[in-house]
Amino acid sequence: MTAPILETRALEKRFGGVRAIAGVDFRLEPGELRCLIGPNGAGKSTFFKMVTGQIPPTSGSILFQGTDISRAEKHEIGRLGIGIKNQVPDVFNGVALRENLWLAARFAHGAAKAGTLADAMMERLELSSLANRPVGELSHGQRQWVEIGMVILRDPKIVLLDEPSAGMSIDETNRTAALIREVNRTATVVVVEHDMQFIRQIATKVTVFHQGSILAEDSFDRIMTDQRVRDVYLGRHGGA
Amino acid sequence: MAGERPAWWWWASIGTALVVLMAAPSYLDIADQLDISIIFILALLALSMGFLWGQGGMLSFGQTAFFGLGGYSYAVLALNTGETTSAFFIAIALSMAFALAVGYFMIYGRISDIYLSVITLVVTLILEKGIRATSGDQYVIGSVRLNGQNGIPTVPSLQLPWNPGTELFIDGVFYLSAALLVLVYVGLRLLLASSFGRVLVGIRENERRVELLGYDARRYKLAAFVLAGGIAGLAGVLYGVWGNFVSPAMFHLNQAAQVVIWVIVGGKSWLIGPVAGTAVVQYLSNWLGTQGVGQVSLWLGVVLMIFVLVFREGLLPTAALAIAWVRRRLGRREA
């Protein structure tokens, strides 16, 4: 087994008396395309936010390529090469589309190249015709793409995508799946999703979160036939 | 606005404005020159606040703290040394240093935006109280008595740097404040088109996203805060030079409130808004003052409430929206 690119050890987050993340040991190999699933409130988004420094963990550690980043600032984690698309589109709503992408490109590649890179990204996302529109006026799906575009313009080593296909049409979802596979050629990708069809399209390995812990981790087909996972999704808590 | 370089017509307007301003004193009497220079000086103060709020998303209510500090520093330094050029620059540097200290604690403490407003306001109130308490003989810096609430009279006029024997007279102050207002306005406009300005606007829109992209937002915010502190300090120095007088009223709550009103009335989303707002409100308050309609602060309060409840964008952007609306209506009729 190779050294993990991302690892968490006994990671825990409490909000008041609630353990939103209750001792998660997670390993991610370089180059993986992993899906996280689980019912609402299982702790998936909280987990993502802790990995990117948006929420400090209560205890435990997060290691990126062996370095402890559990107390690092958001921008330090961004610089190390972890990018995230948050669950709700997290873009610069009042600013033009091109400017959104420019700001992302500018940081990693400098002001001189940022314009060209932003234009190329708009082509890739097929959004060039909207270059000067404020992103707040775009559709939900388009804003999701803009945010994904901003994340990959940074050339990150790990890309975390929280519900990238939420609110998209079937056609848009397929394009998003293709985009994610493309991103996965150069980066390790973790996706939180609810849409099983979508996960079937992209996933190699699936991790199931339940009540703040990892319930199961396996290939997509094996997870789908796992009785415990079915119980969790169908709400049969008797055995859990 | 951010990211775009100014168009030719913008440069043409700036050029025209400069020509008009430089020609103006020949056609204005001394009293008008004085009235108009003070609007330029106060517009600089409004610009420092409007830039922070409209572009950086930081609502600093205490720009008067740096304004007053700039004025007092200039007065004390110039009276002690008898030399005004270095006093001019050191006073601005001191305002910036104070902004750096206050800003560091607020911005690196990550206190929320709304607390930043309240803390900056409290800072200026406490400074005012502190200066007011210096009426005793023991409060002396060098050879200058601070005089408590009476302020420091006899603040020296600026001398020409290349000829310290010559002092700027009223028209000289007019030229200087007009030129500095245009310079600061153009500088801020170009800054907004630079990488720094574009990141700053990004922070205003979504600070978390900027940080997740790898920028240290705190550094950008602090730099903008210090820059704005310097501009407010510059306004304070010019204020001292303009009236040969500084007083604790420079830090006063009413002064701080007026800055906010200028910016709100003119509109914060454009840099020219605060400048226009200052001109309109100052003109109206002077007029109200001569009408004998009671306390000016009463009317300022009414104006502030009306603008917050009704014209949230301020005059200029509201006017622009109205023009766009009329255009759309006309276009529809033609089609």
Place this chain on the structure above:
Amino acid sequence: MEQAAIQAYLIGVSFSIFILVSLGLAVIFGMMRVINLAQGEFLMLGAFVCTFANQAGLNLWLSFLAAALAVGLFGVLVERLIIRHLYGRIVDTLLATWGLSLFLVGGVTTLLGPQTRSIAADLGNVAVGTYTLSAYNFVMMGVAAAMLVFTFVLWRFTRFGLVARATMQNPGMASGLGVNADFVYMATFGFGAGLTGLAGAVLVPVTGASPPMGLFFVAKAFITVIAGGPLPLIGTLSAAGLFSFIDGIVSFVSSSVVADMTVLFVAIVLLRLLPDGITGRSRRGI
């Protein structure tokens, strides 16, 4: 011994002033998240109502009560006319209440003139060794303590307190359960205003009543409530305790102005270390 008693007395006076001026704000800002910059003017109105009531022949205690009721009602009016339109727009609330503050200072100055009016509270003095202390200051401490206990009991143990806390937590849910959220906001704002009016009244024998008097109390009130953090009562109490301790000591060895500046400095450093205030890590309690 005598020195220590005087020192404790000074800290006690300072503590009660911090509590008096901050408690109304703790309700309005700490509980409702409404930043009311006209807080100092509520205090000023309370001071004037008390002064006029007293001059009209009411005794001191009834004048206090009159101030609390009058400013409470004024608070309800302000909530209906201004605040209600701005819930959720925190910056606009801040600006509108600043406008209100200027309006009130200007209006009261126009009506009553700029001079300070005062009433005497002839309660005599208390001798401690060679020092004589004003007995009224002990009244002030008593009222501050009573206000604190009253607010605590109201919030913690009454049905109104329970409903109000639930509404501040989740207005939608409270409405769904049949609570008139609109009324609860109005009543809470009025309650906070009434506390502030009472505080203004209690301060009259010490500071007098004048149009600009709200100015410096408002700064004190805001740094106390902000430094206190998310638990409005416990936070305000602990911040007031800390600041009055510093204030009492520094004003004893230096001057009250130096004390004010020291308190501000400590507050800013405190917020650098604990950005969410003293009670920033606690999520439960009041």
